[in-house]
Amino acid sequence: MIYHLFQYLERYDIPGQHLFNYLSFRAMFTSVLAMLISFFIGRKIISWLQRKQIGETIRDLGLEGQMQKKGTPTMGGVIIIISILIPALLFCDLTNVYSQLLIFTTIWCGALGFTDDYIKVFKHNKEGLHPKAKLLAQLILGLVIGMTVWLSDDIVVREKVPVKAGVANVVAQGNPSALNVDTETLVAEDSGWKMENVIKSTKTTIPFVKNHEFDYKWLSPFKGRWGWYCKWGIYVLMIVLVITACSNGTNLTDGMDGLAAGTSAIVGVVLGILAWLGGNLVNSNYLNIMYIPGSGEIAIFMSAFVGALMGFLWYNSYPAQVFMGDTGSLTIGGIIGVSAVLMRKELLLPILCGVFFVESLSVIMQRTYFKYTKKKYGEGRRIFKMTPLHHHYQKEGIPALIQKPVRALPEAKIVARFWLIGIILAVATLALLKIR
Numbered sequence: 001m002i003y004h005l006f007q008y009l010e011r012y013d014i015p016g017q018h019l020f021n022y023l024s025f026r027a028m029f030t031s032v033l034a035m036l037i038s039f040f041i042g043r044k045i046i047s048w049l050q051r052k053q054i055g056e057t058i059r060d061l062g063l064e065g066q067m068q069k070k071g072t073p074t075m076g077g078v079i080i081i082i083s084i085l086i087p088a089l090l091f092c093d094l095t096n097v098y099s100q101l102l103i104f105t106t107i108w109c110g111a112l113g114f115t116d117d118y119i120k121v122f123k124h125n126k127e128g129l130h131p132k133a134k135l136l137a138q139l140i141l142g143l144v145i146g147m148t149v150w151l152s153d154d155i156v157v158r159e160k161v162p163v164k165a166g167v168a169n170v171v172a173q174g175n176p177s178a179l180n181v182d183t184e185t186l187v188a189e190d191s192g193w194k195m196e197n198v199i200k201s202t203k204t205t206i207p208f209v210k211n212h213e214f215d216y217k218w219l220s221p222f223k224g225r226w227g228w229y230c231k232w233g234i235y236v237l238m239i240v241l242v243i244t245a246c247s248n249g250t251n252l253t254d255g256m257d258g259l260a261a262g263t264s265a266i267v268g269v270v271l272g273i274l275a276w277l278g279g280n281l282v283n284s285n286y287l288n289i290m291y292i293p294g295s296g297e298i299a300i301f302m303s304a305f306v307g308a309l310m311g312f313l314w315y316n317s318y319p320a321q322v323f324m325g326d327t328g329s330l331t332i333g334g335i336i337g338v339s340a341v342l343m344r345k346e347l348l349l350p351i352l353c354g355v356f357f358v359e360s361l362s363v364i365m366q367r368t369y370f371k372y373t374k375k376k377y378g379e380g381r382r383i384f385k386m387t388p389l390h391h392h393y394q395k396e397g398i399p400a401l402i403q404k405p406v407r408a409l410p411e412a413k414i415v416a417r418f419w420l421i422g423i424i425l426a427v428a429t430l431a432l433l434k435i436r
Contacts, residue, residue: 002090023276023296030087030300031307038083038311042076046315046322049073054121072320075117076312077328080261081110083308084335088301096297097154098342101145102335103301109247109334112137113327128326138247138334142240145338149239150200150232157201157344158291202235204344205290207351207432212289214347242346246337247330249356252363252388254329257320258313259390259415263355264332265309266422270352270429271339272302277433278343287433290344298339305335318412352429355422362389390414 050073084106092099116129149155206214216238217231254260277283279296309332315321324332336353340346350357366387374380384402385395396408 027303031303033087034304034307035311074323074325076322077324087304105338109331113330116326138244142243146236146239243337247333249360250333251329257318263422268306275299354425359388
């Protein structure tokens, strides 16, 4: 709203008003504001949750320090949601389709997670929302995003963006700052910059190949008109799968103090950088990545996302004063999945979100192996001592194929090491931009 106010006031030539045209300024301002909001409302919400005795119900799984968490306030994801939405509504371009979809995702996933937590806490039903109902809501979200990507005229990509010869030479020399143009706000609609090849595309980004591009139409067995429908159908199904997997993967990772919040903040930083680069004409041309007009607004939203998570970590780091619950974890996963899809970076998620991916994979492997061995030998056997994977390092004395580490590790050490792995994967993802 403030962004639109300053856009309106441009006619009055107020000193400093043009700062709001810069993505970098709005991103920094948004992240700081989100962090401050999280700081200040966090304490009030935690106090309210304590007064209402909205605490976590803990099952005794034999994990070190587990029972000490009993009664810790939950549903703290409300702090994250409020801290994201307020700065986003103030500083994002609300006419931008990417901003609209991310705001919708936050509200939708937040409502889904809140409903799940509400049933657990207030209805005293430990199972929460029925898994099928939760999955259906995630599939609906994925379908809405997928159909919007398909049908919206505002979601396009520009292939092989033609630029002036002088610009091309400077970019080729790796010095876009030498241009006599405002590279940060240079977009397709700028006068004097003729853009062509505006298309509705099913192309996405993939590492290790020339031009970093993969087209879902290559998976279509049909050509012509049926091939056109088939490729979009495949792309929409992929979007639904990615969003659902991200939301559930983050939910599984939320099992230790600060683990999901810290890891997600690292992912959010990388997604914000990729959005800023992909929405910038000169930088995307220099790095030879897909230029997506308007996607720079995703960087503003992800700045609010990261700021909110950093503020939440003030209370959620070990020992946690509040848990995010499904209200937070489902929202975080939904935002990550939708933002990656909108930037055409969903195929980078197995690397960037490697922690979430492995956590989910450990659960699938454990359940599959347990059922297989129970059917074959009459008793179920385990690969890990406990899943999701982070609990494997907390447990000892359980027969499993993988016994290392033999001794249980302190929770704070496990979380710190997972953060470090997340940072390594984040750096690797960015490095892929220069590897062909």
